Amino acid sequence: MAETVEAKAPRRIQLPVLDSFLWLIRLAAIFAVVWGAYFSLSSGRLSGAQWKDLVIFGLSQGSVYALIALGYTMVYGVLRFINFAHGEVFMSGAMVAFFVARGLSRTAMWTDQVFLSLFLVMLASAATSTVIAVALERIAYRPLRGKPRLIPFITAIGASFFLQYAIAGLFGFGFKSFPQVPALSGSFFFAGFRVLKTQSVVIVAAVLMMIGLYLFVERTRTGKAMRAVAEDQEIARLMGINVDRTISIVFAVGGAMAGAAGFLYLLVFQQVFFLTGFIPGIKAFTAAVVGGIGNIPGAMIGGLLLGGIESIGPSLVLTGLGIPSAHQLKDVVAFLALVMILIFKPSGVLGERVAEDRA
Amino acid sequence: MLLEVTGLSKVFGGVTAIDDLDIAVGEGEIVSIIGPNGAGKTTLFNLMTGMILADGGKILFDGRDIVGMRPSQILHLGIARTFQNVRLFPEMSVRENVMLARHCRTKSGVLRSILRLPSFRKEEEETKKRAEEALGFFGKRLVGYRFDQPAASLSYANRRRLEIARAMASDPRILLLDEPTAGMNPRETKELTELVGKIREEKSITIVMIEHDMQVVRGVSDRVIVLDYGRKIAEGSYAEIAGNERVIEAYLGTKATT
Amino acid sequence: MTELLAARQVKLGDAIKTGLVAGIVAIFVSAIGMVQRFDSRIIFSSVTFSYVLLIGIFAGSGYQAARPPLRLEGYEAPKAGVRNVLAGLLAGTAGGILLALFILVAGTANLRPIFPNISPELVEILAFGRELGLGATLAALAAAVLGLLGGALQLVPQRLKKAIGGTFLWIVLFALLRGVLAPVTRGLGITSLTDLLYERQGLSIAGLVAVAVVVFSSYFFLAGRVRAARGGLERLPENRRRIVVLAGLAVVTLFLGAIPQVVGVFLSEVLSAAGIFLLMALGLNIVVGFAGLLDLGYVAFFAVGAYTTAVLTSPISPRFTPELTFWAALPFVILTAAIAGIMVGTPVLRMRGDYLAIVTLGFGEIARLLFLSDWLEPTFGAARGIRRVPDIALGPIVMKGPQDYYYAILLFVLLAAYVSWALQESRIGRAWMAMREDESVAEAMGVNIVAAKLWAFVIGAIIASFGGALFATRIGSVFPQTFSVVVSVTILVLVIVGGLASIPGVMLGALALVALPELLREFEQFRFLIYGALLIFMMLKRPEGLIPSRRRTRELHEEEVEQDAWLKAEAAKQEAN
Structure with missing residues (x-):
């Protein structure tokens, strides 16, 4: 008993120099944030309404991140494996969504049956991503189950590049612009916030899907099977659960969420090209870690949090520190958030939900 | 005393693995540590080699407290170990x-x-x-x-x-062997038992050994320490231990539940 | 002796599946534009490289489908026979039918608005320039025949099989590498050789026959002898072996030194470009291969080296212009790289492998974005970069042009290879290996993990910064766009494909994967697609790489032979006593 418990116990290395160095970074970061925020806010360069716009924008891109993050977090929870190609699963969905939307936009349905046609686009996107995610698992990851952690991870890096350039080869390298949705142009006010209609669709759709997923995992038989497999594959197998199938379902659900996110991404950002998946993929992974990897509500909160940080951070902190064109550095802010969270709180805000490694 | 453990304790998420433990090992001794599964034997080795950090107590090696030192530093001082589930560098x-x-x-x-x-x-x-x-x-x-x-x-x-x-x-002064005969056949076990004695005689290395095989324990130990639930429940020569009621109870107790 | 069950047979259903997969692959390479792009490269007569690609796919599927199943205990050893050839034929037919359907669809419907590469030209290539129905039928038939031939190859003895496959590959390689061979023969003054081997485009008949005969006979007759020779070398006593190895190294060095004089400007240029990647691959090999730290932000150190050099040497560097020479700037490059290595290494000391990879990736992107930002523009020039980085000068000799740069790069590559070798066989090298295999045991066995990890990062960073410094001077400028994550991944691919921790493997990987696409421009567009596929393939089939490091090669039966020999020798000794 004790032998198995201690294998799980974190081994603390005592390194005074390293610890003090890390404390120094931590203090510097806190200081920079406070200092920058103080100066930005006191300078009054942005009005209250502009801050509110940033918040809403942060929420809408955050919901996209959250949906992608679900795929990372579910797969990690079950296999302790970072599906590096998940960003490309998302991008492929968005790419197909573009073509379906372009086709529909030439018909009357696009204006007459707005929500039905948008729903069809989203369905196509989700279906594409689901198929790719499942195929990826079947072809590239399943044969490597149980190998040292880095081997499937390197495979996933390869898969990521392969998918990027396969999509570019199939559909061309250029940017693809999503057709206008007349019914969704304009904005409205909600509790003092100006919300673009597209943004509202994105946020509402994402929240609904996340609630659905949460219920699916918590309430259904399949959801229970997933949690059992996450806890211990061997025992789950002994209980009569089809582990391979369950893992396929995890990839399928994660893929579907990523595909939906691909569609919503198009609504917010209007365009897609073959590298679109890369940066949002890393950010969504960050979101998953921020929320606590393996933790489904955590991914949602992490996504929203990261979306907000990325949207507000540059204007709030960097401008206050006297850095010009701070918006250029929004990715730097997101990556710094990733680095900081992994250094200082790798278990995330809501805590990891990963069954400990068994030796 | 070469190695002196006083008031050592370690808790894992509410489970007390080592509970206010005192142990002393003299230079040149061969000491066996026995006890039922989960008694905290391997935890004790992990604590002594710095692989996990003690919650309280002291481990004096040659008069120096080694709690809080890194494993590499402890090895440098002269405590080397083997692992229960053999951990070599397989590709080297x-x-x-x-x-x-x-x-x-x-x-x-x-x-x-x-x-x-x-x-x-x-x-x-x-x-x-x-x-x-x-x-x-x-x-x-x-x-x-x-x-x-x-x-x-x-x-x-x-x-x-x-x-x-x-x-x-690594030229240790003290060698911690974690179940050195596990999985060996009787002939190999006998050979290893002799070897343990030879290590002490020829290299004058003190040995602390976790062992389940009572033949081995009887064969080489100068002294036997019995752990149960992280506490020392008995100590003495093999003969003394073998007749100790608490020891028999600890072993039978676990047998009854498993 | 128990009765053996009849040998398991090839399943024909599986053969059809294999064929369908091949068909999908063929459609895929057509749809992404590979077939059309490769059509301009002629191998022999009217056979273009795209046909070679398709031949490989379908013949390969037949070969694969006809592969006899593994021998199981209690069964007779499976033998290849008519059934296997039939499996090959089935696979080829299945794939061919798929391809034919694709040709028909692509020829009738206009798919270009969605798939820009499914063009009329593509259809024409696939249908052999015939009219649609006939062309599709021909394609299906050709695929079926190829499948049959691939399957028939399973009937041939192993040695012949290897020779046939090798000959096919070398013919293609020779035809592709005309651009390499031509300047070499010119440099050596034997242009008549190329005239003999090549026609205006592709190989000549004489060339084809010559290559086939030479390659086939060397495969067939040399099989096994190379290995025996190596074994013989290993049996030599230590001091004599050292002499042989040193002599070999001297010959190789002389050869490397002569290359740019022989091959001319263009090839020297290609080799220089590959050399910089090779240099960095050697550096990353220390970090990933030796120490097991998967660094995905390696490009950051490359960038640090390039920018440090540019800032210190360029007369128009935006902030300060010390205008140092390359050599005077080098110590500063080493210093900044070492600092960067420690800065990246310290925060990740306690991280697990996959988290470490993601965080280093983050660092790499942060570096690029900072170099690109307006914030640091006064120092690094943002998107405009830093131009007019002067050439390397050695006393009065200024290195100009690729032939000179080749030597500078060769110098650093040899240095990095030497350092890798020296460190691998040393105290720190063992510490790295131990750490890679089991970190906590390594620490319990006395390895200072912090120092070992930081050293790996620092040495890796310094080697990458050399790459950056050479890159900056060779190109004469630095721009932030150069330092994107694809560089990190490219280097990782070189290291993994060549064989983690294997120095010769890394060298070969760099040459094949960087120099080849530079030479064959039609590959350029598909470079990263191929890299990605290679990474997946390597991890699935050969995680030890093409040339595995020494310790991973030992095959079990070789060991047994050694063991027997040793035991015999021991017994003889005992008897003598």
């Missing part, structure tokens, strides 16, 4: 596995290695010689063509032997 060769243990006794840095200074060559030769010596301690089993085999290709018993050779190569 047999010889390299043992040469690695000389790390703390050598000092060639990056620059010296790159420039291949005479001092580096000399040290490397010496390391190699010492490693082969340590392997030679087991007769012909680990020498010759075996030097260059990857550790992963060895038989189970040879892996255990290699692990002991690796620990010995």
Whole structure:
């Protein structure tokens, strides 16, 4: 008993120099944030309404991140494996969504049956991503189950590049612009916030899907099977659960969420090209870690949090520190958030939900 | 006393693995630690080698408190160990596995290695010689063509032997053996029992050993310490322990539940 | 002796599946534009490289489908026979039918608005320039025949099989590498050789026959002898072996030194470009291969080296212009790289492998974005970069042009290879290996993990910064766009494909994967697609790489032979006593 418990116990290395160095970074970061925020806010360069716009924008891109993050977090929870190609699963969905939307936009349905046609686009996107995610698992990851952690991870890096350039080869390298949705142009006010209609669709759709997923995992038989497999594959197998199938379902659900996110991404950002998946993929992974990897509500909160940080951070902190064109550095802010969270709180805000490694 | 543990305790998420433990080991002794599964024996080794940090208490080695030191520092002071579930470096060769243990006794840095200074060559030769010596301690089993085999290709018993050779190569003053005979057949077990005695006689290394096989315990131990639920419940010669009621109860108790 | 069950047979259903997969692959390479792009390269007569690609796919599927199943205990050893050839035929037919359907669809419907590469030209290539129905039928038939031939190859003895496959590959390689061979023969003054081997485009008949005969006979007759020779070398006594190895190294060095004089400007240029990647691959090999730290932000150190050099040497560097020479700037490059290595290494000391990879990736992107930002523009020039980085000068000799740069790069590559070798066989090298295999045991066995990890990062960073410094001077300028994550991944691919921790493997990987696409421009567009596929393939089939490091090669039966020999020798000794 004790032998198995201690294998799980974190081994603390005592390194005074390293610890003090890390404390120094931590203090510097806190200081920079406070200092920058103080100066930005006191300078009054942005009005209250502009801050509110940033918040809403942060929420809408955050919901996209959250949906992608679900795929990372579910797969990690079950296999302790970072599906590096998940960003490309998302991008492929968005790419197909573009073509379906372009086709529909030439018909009357696009204006007459707005929500039905948008729903069809989203369905196509989700279906594409689901198929790719499942195929990826079947072809590239399943044969490597149980190998040292880095081997499937390197495979996933390869898969990521392969998918990027396969999509570019199939559909061309250029940017693809999503057709206008007349019914969704304009904005409205909600509790003092100006919300673009597209943004509202994105946020509402994402929240609904996340609630659905949460219920699916918590309430259904399949959801229970997933949690059992996450806890211990061997025992789950002994209980009569089809582990391979369950893992396929995890990839399928994660893929579907990523595909939906691909569609919503198009609504917010209007365009897609073959590298679109890369940066949002890393950010969504960050979101998953921020929320606590393996933790489904955590991914949602992490996504929203990261979306907000990325949207507000540059204007709030960097401008206050006297850095010009701070918006250029929004990715730097997101990556710094990733680095900081992994250094200082790798278990995330809501805590990891990963069954400990068994030796 | 070479090694003195006082008031040592360790809790894992509410489970007390080691509870206010006092142990002393004198220079040149062979001490066996026995106890039912989960008694905290391996935890004790992990604490003594710095692989996990104690929650309280002291571990004095040669009069110096080693709690809070890094495992590499503790090895440098002279406590080496083997692992219950044999942990070698499988892709490194047999010889390299043992040469690695000389790390703390050598000092060639990056620059010296790159420039291949005479001092580096000399040290490397010496390391190699010492490693082969340590392997030679087991007769012909680990020498010759075996030097260059990857550790992963060895038989189970040879892996255990290699692990002991690796620990010995670090010139320890005290050697912690975690179930050295687990998984060995009776002949191999007997041989290893003799070897443990030989290590003390020839190398004058103090030995602390976790062991389940009572034949082995009886064969070599000067003293036996019995742990249960992280506490010491008995201590003494094998004969004394064998008749101790609490010991019998601890073993039977676990037997009854499993 | 128990009765053996009849040998298991090839399943024909599986053969059809294999064929369908091949068909999908063929459609895929057509749809992404590979077939059309490769059509301009002629191998022999009217056979273009795209046909070679398709031949490979379908013949390969037949070969694969006809592969006899593994021998199981209790069964007779499976033998290849008519059934296997039939499996090959089935696979080829299945794939061919798929391809034919694709040709028909692509020829009738206009798919270009969605798939820009499914063009009329593509259809024409696939249908052999015939009219649609006939062309599709021909394609299906050709695929079926190829499948049959691939399957028939399973009937041939192993040695012949290897020779046939090797001959096919070398013919293609020779035809592709005309651009390499031509300047070499010109440099050596034997242009008549190229005239003999090549026609205006592709190989000549004489060339084809000559290559086939030479390659086939060397495969067939040399099989096994190379290995025997190597074994013989290993049996030599230590001091004599050292002499042989040193002599070999001297010959190789002389050869490397002569290359740019022989091959001319263009090839020197290609080799220089590959050399910089090779240099960095050697550096990353220390970090990933030796120490097991998967660094995905390696490009950051490359960038640090390039920018440090540019800032210190360029007369128009925006902030300060010390205008140092390359050599005077080098110590500063080393210093900044070492600092960067420590800065990246310290925060990740306690991280697990996959988290470490993601965080280093983050660092790499942060570096690029900072160099690109307006914030640091006064120092690094943002998107405009830093131009007019002067050439390397050695006293009065200024290195100009690729032939000179080749030597500078060769110098650093040899240095990095030497350092890798020296460190691998040393105290720190063993510590890295141990750490890679089991970190906590390594620490319990006395390895200072913090120092070992930081050293790996620092040395890796310094080697990458050399790459950056050479890159900056060779190109004469630095721009932030150069330092994107694809560079990190490219280097990782070189290291993994060549064989983690294997120095010769890394060298070969760099040459094949960087120099080849530079030479064959039609590959350029598909470079990263191929890299990605290679990474997946390597991890699935050969995680040890093409040339595995020494310790991973030992095959079990070789060991047994050694073991027997040793035991015999020991017994003889005992008897003598």
